[in-house]
Structure formats: structure tokens, C-alpha cells
Amino acid sequence: MATSPSISFVKQGAPKKGVAVVFVDEKLALGPVAKALDEEAGGVIARAAKAAAFKGKARSTLDIVAPGGLGLDRLMVVGLGKLDDLGEQDWWNLGGAIMGKLSAASVSEVTIVLERPDGAEIDADDAANVGLGMMLRAYKFDTYKSKKKDEDENGDVKKIAIAVADAAKAKKAWARAEAVGEGSLLARKLVDEPANVLGPDEFVAEAKALEKLGVSVEILDGKKMRKLGMNALLAVAQGSARPPYLVIMSWNGGKSGDKPVAFVGKGVVFDTGGISIKPAAGMEDMKGDMGGAAAVTGLMKALAGRKAKVNAIGIIGLVENMPDGLAQRPGDIIAAANGVTIEVLNTDAEGRLVLADALWYAEETYSPKMIVDLATLTGACVVALGHEYAALYANDDDLAGALFAAGTASGEKVWRMPLAKEYDKLIESKNADIKNTGGRWAGSITAAQFLQRFVKDTPWAHLDIAGTAMGSPKTDISQGWSSGFGVRLLDRMVADTYEK
Ligand code: BES
Ligand code: MN
Numbered sequence: 001m002a003t004s005p006s007i008s009f010v011k012q013g014a015p016k017k018g019v020a021v022v023f024v025d026e027k028l029a030l031g032p033v034a035k036a037l038d039e040e041a042g043g044v045i046a047r048a049a050k051a052a053a054f055k056g057k058a059r060s061t062l063d064i065v066a067p068g069g070l071g072l073d074r075l076m077v078v079g080l081g082k083l084d085d086l087g088e089q090d091w092w093n094l095g096g097a098i099m100g101k102l103s104a105a106s107v108s109e110v111t112i113v114l115e116r117p118d119g120a121e122i123d124a125d126d127a128a129n130v131g132l133g134m135m136l137r138a139y140k141f142d143t144y145k146s147k148k149k150d151e152d153e154n155g156d157v158k159k160i161a162i163a164v165a166d167a168a169k170a171k172k173a174w175a176r177a178e179a180v181g182e183g184s185l186l187a188r189k190l191v192d193e194p195a196n197v198l199g200p201d202e203f204v205a206e207a208k209a210l211e212k213l214g215v216s217v218e219i220l221d222g223k224k225m226r227k228l229g230m231n232a233l234l235a236v237a238q239g240s241a242r243p244p245y246l247v248i249m250s251w252n253g254g255k256s257g258d259k260p261v262a263f264v265g266k267g268v269v270f271d272t273g274g275i276s277i278k279p280a281a282g283m284e285d286m287k288g289d290m291g292g293a294a295a296v297t298g299l300m301k302a303l304a305g306r307k308a309k310v311n312a313i314g315i316i317g318l319v320e321n322m323p324d325g326l327a328q329r330p331g332d333i334i335a336a337a338n339g340v341t342i343e344v345l346n347t348d349a350e351g352r353l354v355l356a357d358a359l360w361y362a363e364e365t366y367s368p369k370m371i372v373d374l375a376t377l378t379g380a381c382v383v384a385l386g387h388e389y390a391a392l393y394a395n396d397d398d399l400a401g402a403l404f405a406a407g408t409a410s411g412e413k414v415w416r417m418p419l420a421k422e423y424d425k426l427i428e429s430k431n432a433d434i435k436n437t438g439g440r441w442a443g444s445i446t447a448a449q450f451l452q453r454f455v456k457d458t459p460w461a462h463l464d465i466a467g468t469a470m471g472s473p474k475t476d477i478s479q480g481w482s483s484g485f486g487v488r489l490l491d492r493m494v495a496d497t498y499e500k
């Protein structure tokens, strides 16, 4: 994986060498430092803007190479658009867009002169958000490319200095933003890694690595899970040569004795479908079927990294869904840890089996304030919402509201779908309490309806991230196949709801 650029915040001032980025509004007005640079260069910005028909539109750039009168290699002018319209997301999108231009121009070191043309101060959080946008945009999954650079691909930006009025304040805000960025990038990497490299054992090691941030990590192996009666999760794993695990990550940054918030993730390291095997075309995408577990792990990294004032538990069920001589069969009946019996009609509906026992474990062991689970659970969710919104299901309106608000704020958007007892008849089984498929219609809903059987009375929400965790649309801050969806959303939800 491409190494993240180093990002630091420095005192505002005119850079004397290297590459400088400055900002203009739609009237091509400049802030004080940019103005001084422009004057030294004999008013080059206005002339270049005219020649290139550059209008200062949001995130457009005017790249002036070797401007006369300055020691700079490049003066990159970036449009802020209409200054009144600048919201939080514009700052990270701005950072992302700048990073895109810099790497396309093969710039390796740069100073960003972060000031507003109207002279108003830029909030420390907004400055940090520019850095976050740059960090997220810089992510590339190129671990296995022998040749990191080729003709069409340009070099990595290595060193970024962001010059701001109050560097000390920005540094503080950055420490927090960077932690969240690191959580997102971890989630992306885990989703991108192929399943031969990232099996259950290797995923456990990734979770264990969070111990150095102060996260406690507990591992339940197959034997322990068997004792607890977690037969639903184990049934999925039994067709794989690689053993399953339940990993429990705890971050105790809140008051001692304060009930935790709990996050549960589907961690199917590869989903062949099992005996109900998937068609070959596109099956490779199922290396990302641990996107829920990746988000939970990334979230724990973010919370610990920024020392969140909250008690949080992250639980991930790690299994591989393979067909072999020991694999579960369609028609098998299993009893989950909470006693509910399940007729497995389709071994490809395995995610809900994994989550069933993981949800039970979360509620039973921790009596959490609330539980949010994340899973790349259904193709039906992708049919309904595409790659833009995750499906949100909740048994609690306040929790749903908090997630919706955090989704809007973070840009990791969720849309609420119904949970309703009318759908229960679709998962009634002839031979057991419930079956693991609900038929052709309302596939994402019947999966949620299934999960609900494994939560008693805790406020609970389920996010179906099948469309948003992978195959994500390219944006200013995400250019790869994986998005890290859920980390920034849940970090935000925790900050706004449980740390206040
Ligand atoms: N992991 C898949 C869902 C999925 C599909 C995620 C596409 C991301 C992209 C899940 O385990 C699955 O196979 N679900 C089945 C359920 C069905 C058999 C009831 C599906 O959606 O087809
Ligand atoms: Mn499946």
C-alpha cells in the first residue's frame, strides 16, 4: 500500500521554494500571503487566470510552473468557489482535490497556504479536514504492484506542510482527524487485501495490533464458541480449512462503570456462497465480504487513536464461507446461541448466521447502551440503494436519527428502511423457528428481520453496507475499490451522541 504522506501544520507565511498552493474565490481575490507572493511575481495570477480562462470555481486549479520573481517551482492556485457556501465537507473535498492535482503533477513536497481571500479565519477543524481529505485521497492499494510507477501513473506526494494562522490549534485538531483517517485507511486496506493474504488468522493479528493503542483484544476460538453454543457462526466456518474467531476489542475511554456502546461486524474473509455456490463472474469481489468487520476494526483504531471519551466494544465474527466435505448443506438445521433454531436453506445467506451469534454475544456479555452492526449482507441492498447510501434498520428512532445525522455530516450516508412484523412471515420455516432466506422480495429487509431475532431489548441498528463498502464511486476523497465506509460515520455518531 502506498505510504501515507506526512502532513504537518506550520505557521502561516510565504513559502520561498518548492511548490506552493494558494486559494482564490470566484472574484479571484487572494488572501494576504497569496497576495504578497503574487505581487512579488508581478501579478502573475491574474494574467495566468485570464490566459487559462480560470474562474476560481470550487476545486478548480490553475498551475503556474516556475513563476518569475519567485523561488518557487510551481504556484498552484486553487478555487474555493463561493466563500459563503463553504461547509465542513467542502474542506475535506478540497484537500482531496488538491491531493489529486498534486500527484497528477508529480509533486512530492508542497506547502499549502491555507487562508481565505476574505481574510476570515479558518477554523482549526476545517484546516484539519483539509489534511484529512488529502490523507484519504492519497490511499492506493498497490502493495502487489512490482512497479509502483508507470507512464500513466504519477508519483506519490510525500511531504505536505499546511500553513495556517494558528498552527498550534490546527495541530491539535489534526491529531484527532488523523486518527480517524487512519481508522478509515485501515478499513480500506482490510477490504482490499485478497483472501489468501487476509484470512481469519491474519485478521486477528490486525485486531491484535490495536493493543499498542490501548485497545484490549480478546479472542474466542472455535472451541470456546462451541462451548457457548455459537453454532450459527460455526456452521458457516465448518466448510473452510481456516478456523473461525470471534474477536472482541474494547476501548475504555469513558467513565468506569459506564455501559459501553457496541459495534458488531460481519467478517466473512471470503464468501464463495458455500454449497449454494456463487457464479464465477465477480466472485473475486467477495474478498471484501469482511467490510463490516473492517469498519468495526477501523472504528476502534479511530476511537483509540483520538482517545475518545467513551467506552466502546467492537466485536467481529471472522469466518470463511467455503464448500467442502464438511461444509453445511442446504436443509441443515442449527440452533444459534440464543436457542433460536435456523433452517439453512441457502448457504450463501451466511452473513446473518455469523451476525446472529455475534449480536447475541454482544448483548449477553456487555448489556451495551446500544448495538450497531455493519455487514456486506445482501445483494438486494445494492439493488435498492446502489453504491451511494447504506441501508439503515433500527428498532429505536433516536438511534436511527443519530445515525442519519452522522451520515449526513460525514458524507457516509444512510437511508432508513423498514423493520416490520409483516415481513416475519417471509422467514418462517417449515421445519425450524426461522429460515435463513426470505425469498426474492425485500431481500435486504428480510435479512434485517432475521437479525432482529437475535437482539432482545437493546437499542439496535443494522447497516447493510454491501453497496457502500466496496465498488465505491470515485470521489474527491476516495479513489479506490474500497471506501472504508462506516468508520467516519460511526466515529461521528459516537462523538456527537456519546461523548457530549
Ligand atoms: N456477501 C453477500 C452479499 C453481497 C452481495 C455483498 C454483493 C456485496 C455485494 C451475501 O453473503 C450473500 O451472498 N447474500 C445473498 C443472500 C441470499 C442467498 C438470500 C444475496 O444477496 O444474494
Ligand atoms: Mn453469501
Ligand code: ZN
Residues within 6 Å of the ligand: 268, 271, 289, 348, 350, 351, 376, 377
Ligand atoms: Zn456474504
